[in-house]
Amino acid sequence: MxxxxxxxxxxxxxVTHHGSGLNRxxxxxxxxxxRLLVSHRGRGISRIAMDGAVTTLGPAQAxxxxxxxxxxxxxxxxxGSTLIANIGEGGGIWRLSPEGALAPHLEVVEGIALAAANFVMTDARGRNWITxxxxxxxRFDAYTDKVADGLIILQDETGARILADDICFSNECRLTPDGAGLVISETFSRRITRFDLTPDGLAxxxxxxQFGRGDFPxxxxxxxAGNLWITCIxxxxxxxxxxxGTLCLIxxxxxxxxxxxxxxxLAEGRMGREHFYDCGTSRLGNIASIAFSADERRAYLGSLCGTSILSIPLHAINGDSA
Structure with a gap:
């Protein structure tokens, strides 16, 4: 805990801000x-240049x-295209072309509609890991630790298949550094779960x-270095x-x-969308993702409510002032 x-x-x-006018x-x-590539509500993606200039790609009111x-x-x-996990009511994984055209990529797997697609990751082998x-x-009906029907899906050269269907609000997943396992955020059970990868799936x-009060990974x-960084909304x-296994608050x-x-x-069973789009007095906007610069001297943070990308200097954590 x-x-x-x-x-x-x-x-x-x-904290430093990058870009402006971003939407979710x-x-x-x-x-x-x-440069930074960022999701953009109602369009598709935004690109943030080194000077902070923002270019948004995708159909207007997509x-x-x-x-x-x-x-x-x-x-x-x-x-040059981008796969998009659409957590909107239409769901599915969509592909945005380099020219800004939007087309469905994957909407149904094993007869199940991908109604609240949360995440998509393409690995070095070209496989897509989807949650x-x-x-x-x-999806707001699953804002509770009493529901565990989230999916983990693998799409490879043989097609798409469900590897797990009992995750407590599936969020981001990552392959472990050695490629032997998969970790996933189970947001409403407040935990990071690890699986071993086997020829048959997950084991x-x-x-x-395990996280506690207020922390939703x-x-x-x-x-x-093999450290797993975790943002909590x-x-x-x-x-x-x-x-x-040591947890350090950064x-x-x-x-x-x-x-x-x-x-x-949450305790009263009435948690809804409004609780994730209320930041209170926090200036971080409900941080929801993290990426690193090539030299790992800086981390970039996406959010649910911000209008810019945040970044922090990682070298400062180790006392390196260079």
């Missing part, structure tokens, strides 16, 4: 040229499955990090999980009154 008495290694004073920049990636496109996780592709938070409609499920990513905390800007409102709503 996380120790909420820890003092964060960085304060909000260390939930997912952030650092491209090879150093529709997916007859509803507004709400990009959550995004995955840049080698051909669906819940099969319930609306040896176990918890590698969302975006996760490994660094080159509501609490607006960023944690680092070391390979030996950044926090928590509104205790907001945490109290959310925890009360």
């Amino acid at each position: 996380t120790d909420r008495t820890q003092t964060a290694r960085l304060s909000h004073d260390a 920049p939930e997912s952030v990636h650092v491209l090879a040229n150093g 529709q997916a499955g007859g509803h507004e496109l709400i990009p959550n996780g995004i995955a840049p592709q080698a051909d 669906v938070s819940t099969t319930r409609l609306p 040896n499920r176990h918890t590698i990090a 969302d975006g996760i990513r490994y660094d080159s 509501v609490s607006n905390r960023l944690w680092r999980l070391s390979p030996d 950044l926090a800007d928590t509104d205790d009154a907001l945490v109290e409102r959310v925890e009360t709503a």
